[in-house]
Amino acid sequence: MRKDTACIHAARGKDEHGAIATPIYQSATFVHKGVEEESPYSYSRVQNPTRAALEARIAALEGGADAIAFASGMAAETVMMTLFESSGHIISGDDLYGGSIRLFRHVSAPSGIRFDFVDTSDAEKVKSLIRPDTKAIYVETPSNPVMQVTDIRAVAEIAHAAGALLIVDNTFLTPLFQRPLELGADIVIHSGTKYLGGHNDTLAGFLVVNTKELGERLRFFAKTVGACLSPFDCFLVERGVKTLAVRLERQAANAQKIACWLRSRPQVRKVYYIGFPDHPGFAVTSKQCTGYGAMISLELDSPETAKKILRRVKVLQYAESLGGVESLITYPMLQTHADIPEAERRARGINDRFLRISAGIENADDLLEDLEQALEGK
Numbered sequence: 587m588r589k590d591t592a593c594i595h596a597a598r599g600k601d602e603h604g605a606i607a608t609p610i611y612q613s614a615t616f617v618h619k620g621v622e623e624e625s626p627y628s629y630s631r632v633q634n635p636t637r638a639a640l641e642a643r644i645a646a647l648e649g650g651a652d653a654i655a656f657a658s659g660m661a662a663e664t665v666m667m668t669l670f671e672s673s674g675h676i677i678s679g680d681d682l683y684g685g686s687i688r689l690f691r692h693v694s695a696p697s698g699i700r701f702d703f704v705d706t707s708d709a710e711k712v713k714s715l716i717r718p719d720t721k722a723i724y725v726e727t728p729s730n731p732v733m734q735v736t737d738i739r740a741v742a743e744i745a746h747a748a749g750a751l752l753i754v755d756n757t758f759l760t761p762l763f764q765r766p767l768e769l770g771a772d773i774v775i776h777s778g779t780k781y782l783g784g785h786n787d788t789l790a791g792f793l794v795v796n797t798k799e800l801g802e803r804l805r806f807f808a809k810t811v812g813a814c815l816s817p818f819d820c821f822l823v824e825r826g827v828k829t830l831a832v833r834l835e836r837q838a839a840n841a842q843k844i845a846c847w848l849r850s851r852p853q854v855r856k857v858y859y860i861g862f863p864d865h866p867g868f869a870v871t872s873k874q875c876t877g878y879g880a881m882i883s884l885e886l887d888s889p890e891t892a893k894k895i896l897r898r899v900k901v902l903q904y905a906e907s908l909g910g911v912e913s914l915i916t917y918p919m920l921q922t923h924a925d926i927p928e929a930e931r932r933a934r935g936i937n938d939r940f941l942r943i944s945a946g947i948e949n950a951d952d953l954l955e956d957l958e959q960a961l962e963g964k
């Protein structure tokens with residue numbers, strides 16, 4: 587089954603009444619079939635039929651042995667970190683979603699895990715940081731928000747040679763454009779809030795794993811922590827996933843048009859977009875991905891221009907998040923990356939002239955006209 591068909595039909599269950607959409611099993615508990623008789627469901631923190639259907643679809647899309655749905659991407663990451671208890675060493679990308687940095691620096695590190703943060707697009711550098719107690723390499727590719735591209739296969743080899751896990755946050759490209767498990771990753775993380783849900787109406791997160799054994803270990807923590815995705819939210823994400831392929835196709839096309847247009851504007855100093863042939867990661871992207879995604883970052887000539895755009899946009903919305911049908915524009919310095927020490931943020935180019943755009947599914951001409959009036963107006 588091809589990926590776009592899989593969005594709709596992969597792991598499709600059989601409802602006893604023939605319902606084509608998975609019903610919302612809004613029940614906390616389930617009646618046991620009999621004393622000492624196995625029932626597939628007992629309590630919804632552990633598992634729920636609506637969640638099981640969604641998890642099976644996500645596992646199929648990523649080519650994983652198992653997938654676990656969480657109440658948010660951060661809930662998924664927090665449960666993932668329980669794999670490492672409170673010791674050992676993790677090599678992590680240095681350009682990450684701000685919440686991941688907060689988790690690693692302010693929760694995992696104080697509990698005893700040691701981190702090295704590095705640009706993982708430089709595989710040699712990653713290799714040089716391996717230590718006897720390295721337990722994992724954590725990668726976001728492309729990274730957020732400066733769009734560094736990491737060679738997943740190369741980093742997987744480094745991780746496995748050291749007996750460590752490779753964990754990849756695949757939120758930006760989705761299994762439609764990138765399948766990290768096939769390239770050697772052990773765990774894939776998603777913020778399902780973004781492209782998978784796709785409508786900016788629910789939070790969700792996923793861990794997808796390459797072995798049943800890893801899935802079982804994570805399910806133990808998942809049921810213990812209890813940050814599970816509710817039946818209604820599972821329904822919304824499943825509905826979103828069905829249209830993922832058509833949404834992403836339009837979003838990626840819009841992003842390409844916006845990126846090219848921005849590059850032609852004198853007020854725009856730099857455009858970060860992995861679909862440009864002169865992007866440093868273009869060769870790796872062409873090798874390991876089947877699309878360039880729909881995320882763009884840009885650096886303007888002055889903070890005044892950046893603020894003017896945020897003030898004036900009408901079709902694009904000035905809001906955090908990404909991946910939904912609405913095009914969003916954010917100011918990472920004040921929003922997603924506000925918790926990162928200023929010197930570090932600036933060193934990576936995330937300054938007061940830096941904006942990030944998530945292309946939605948609107949007509950591209952309306953988006954370009956909106957950006958034009960925002961850029962040229964007073």
Ligand SMILES: *Cc1c(COP(=O)(O)O)cnc(C)c1O
Binds near residue numbers: 683755758778791
């Ligand atoms: C949003 C996001 C997360 C966190 O997910 P939530 O659903 O907001 O908890 C993690 N990684 C990336 C790349 C994200 O964009």
